[in-house]
Amino acid sequence: MSDCTLYHNPRCSKSRAALALLEERGVEPEVVLYLQTPPTEAELKGLLGKLGLSAAELVRNKEAAYKEHGLSKNSSEAELLAAMAAEPKLIERPILVCGERAVIGRPPENVLELLEA
Numbered sequence: 148m149s150d151c152t153l154y155h156n157p158r159c160s161k162s163r164a165a166l167a168l169l170e171e172r173g174v175e176p177e178v179v180l181y182l183q184t185p186p187t188e189a190e191l192k193g194l195l196g197k198l199g200l201s202a203a204e205l206v207r208n209k210e211a212a213y214k215e216h217g218l219s220k221n222s223s224e225a226e227l228l229a230a231m232a233a234e235p236k237l238i239e240r241p242i243l244v245c246g247e248r249a250v251i252g253r254p255p256e257n258v259l260e261l262l263e264a
Contacts, residue, residue, distance in 0.1 A: 151176035151261070154186070154194075154242040162241035165252035169243070172262060176243065185235035188228045194242060197249035202227035205239050205251075212237055 153169065153176040156162045169176055179186075186194065195202060202224045207213065216230040216237075231237045241252040245261040252258045 151243060151245040152179055153177070153258075154179050154181045154238070154240060154244075156180070156182055156240050159240055161253055161255050164255035165241045165243065165258045168255055168258055169262075172259075174262060181235050181238060181240070185232060186238075188232045191228050191231055191238075194244065194249060197244060197247060198242070198251065200251075202231070206231060207237050207239055210234075210237055 151169070151174060153162075153166060155166060155178045157180070166176075166178070191202070191205075195205060198205065203220070203222070206218070206227050208218070208220075212230070212234040216226075216234065218226065218230055222230075239251050239253065241255075241258070243250055243252055243258040243261055248261055250257045250260055
């Protein structure tokens with residue numbers, strides 16, 4: 148499983164736990180420190196397709212940046228994508244991508260679903 152990518156925030160306990168679970172199983176994903184290298188809007192759209200989610204399901208709506216960007220439950224997909232690209236801390240984490248499938252590692256054990264497929 149070398150074609151896996153983990154969108155990782157080392158300061159997040161869930162993200163660290165997900166990475167540890169992968170490493171315990173011999174999986175060494177490409178680690179993207181997405182706060183330093185934010186995904187573009189196009190990359191976020193691709194992630195949403197692999198996750199099978201909407202932007203509203205990927206955004207962290209309890210972050211201060213959510214309100215700072217004027218976002219609400221009525222925000223459009225385009226508004227949410229633009230905000231997540233501009234403020235990557237708004238992106239739910241961690242995200243594991245293996246091939247054409249992806250999963251949010253909340254709880255961290257969710258990442259194991261992609262290893263079993």
